[in-house]
Each structure stands twice: as structure tokens, then as C-alpha cells.
Amino acid sequence: MNTQSTPINDHAFANLLNSWQNNLNTLKHNYATATNNLTDEFLITVSEQQINDALAQFVVKNVGLLLDLKLQLSDNSMRLYCTANFLGLYLSVYADFRLVQIRADKYIQQVVFEQISDTQIVDLYAKKWYKSFAIKHAIKLYRTLLKKDPLPFLLSLSPKLKGKPFIEYKGNFIYLEIGRWFPESIKNKIKKIQITHAQTLPEQLLIKAQPNFGEILSFGDPNANIITEKDNPNKT
Numbered sequence: 001m002n003t004q005s006t007p008i009n010d011h012a013f014a015n016l017l018n019s020w021q022n023n024l025n026t027l028k029h030n031y032a033t034a035t036n037n038l039t040d041e042f043l044i045t046v047s048e049q050q051i052n053d054a055l056a057q058f059v060v061k062n063v064g065l066l067l068d069l070k071l072q073l074s075d076n077s078m079r080l081y082c083t084a085n086f087l088g089l090y091l092s093v094y095a096d097f098r099l100v101q102i103r104a105d106k107y108i109q110q111v112v113f114e115q116i117s118d119t120q121i122v123d124l125y126a127k128k129w130y131k132s133f134a135i136k137h138a139i140k141l142y143r144t145l146l147k148k149d150p151l152p153f154l155l156s157l158s159p160k161l162k163g164k165p166f167i168e169y170k171g172n173f174i175y176l177e178i179g180r181w182f183p184e185s186i187k188n189k190i191k192k193i194q195i196t197h198a199q200t201l202p203e204q205l206l207i208k209a210q211p212n213f214g215e216i217l218s219f220g221d222p223n224a225n226i227i228t229e230k231d232n233p234n235k236t
Helices: 010-036 048-062 129-146 151-156 184-190
Strands: 042-047 066-074 077-086 089-104 109-115 120-125 168-170 173-177 193-201 204-211
Touching (some): 048 066, 048 204, 120 129
Antiparallel strands (some): 089 193
């Protein structure tokens, strides 16, 4: 008996492709949802020297008023040293902070500090001697009248960087957007993880992070068509 194959007409072929498209889109969507629910965590240790090198490369070089910026890390606190040309003054200061929160993912990269000590002036110079004298007494007056340190207020007066203030603050809490200084290569790496917490230790920072499996092993947009016009063999 001779057996003849029956050709698939255009309508049947279109139905087959639509069915395949729907099944694969469902698979992609379920995959992306499943990977977003994975919560494996890992720890990253960053040395004090690595942080200071990054501050020099990504912050100091991009902020004109800053001449130097360094961190000294200890248990649950850090001391920030800063040297700057600010409002016609050369000043070198330091203050102690506590790391409250760090968040870094593909949407936001922000660090929150709590200032836990008054700002100490190491050096203060001006072209005219009376300016240095006036600034020191103005700082004392600010602390006496407002019962708080003027550092957050002074930092908020600095020129905007990429359309945003250098910092934002509320009371003793300072909010610093760090992502604006990251090159595109680092931003692409941050998309693959989510930093949820960090702790300062002597000369090192311990970071807790979660892998973003949806970005690491992504098939792309789960709602995008797998079969597109470019796959049409009859396209001219």
C-alpha cells in the first residue's frame, strides 16, 4: 500500500507556530518567576584599601571640590577624612559615622550613614586670615544654637552632580547616591546581584548579597516573542 504525505496548509502551520510560541513563552515566564524567588546569600569582604582606592577613582576624580577622601574602618563605625577646597577655603576635617544601610541593585545604589561625632577641623586656611577665624566661630555658633553639627548642611550646599545634590540629609542621617559615579561596566555587574546589608569591621567591610538569577541566567524579556519576523524563511 502506498502512503502519501499530506501537506500542511498555511492555516494549520500558523496554528502550530502559535501553539509553540505560547508554550515557550509560558516556559520563559515561569523560569523568570522561579529564579526571582531564589534567595541564596553570600558574603563579600572588601578591604579598607580597596574602598579608599575606589573613592579616589570614582569620587575624588569626579568631584572638583574634593582633594582627598579616605575611610578608616572599625567595629560598627568608620572615620571619614576629607580634604577639600570649599567656598574659597582649604580645609581638612574628619568625623565618625555608623553605616546604617546599604542598597545596591539594578534600580538604586544608595548608602545611608549616621553621623555619631562632631566634625573635627584638622586644617583650615583662607587667603585672608579673618575668614578662617570667622568660619571657626560660625561653626561653634551653629552648634550652640542648633545643637547639631554643620557638616551635613555644608555638604548639601556643594554643586549638584549629574543633576542631584552631593548628599541629602535628615537630622544626623546622610543619604549618599553612589551609583552616579559607577562606570557602565560596574553597573552591569551590579544588575546581577542585590546587596542587602553591610557591616564594618577593623580595616574591612563585610557585605551580604544575593545573586539575581533572573539577570545572570536570563532568557531576556519573558513576554517577548521567541519566533519573530526575522525567522520567516519566506521573507524577502
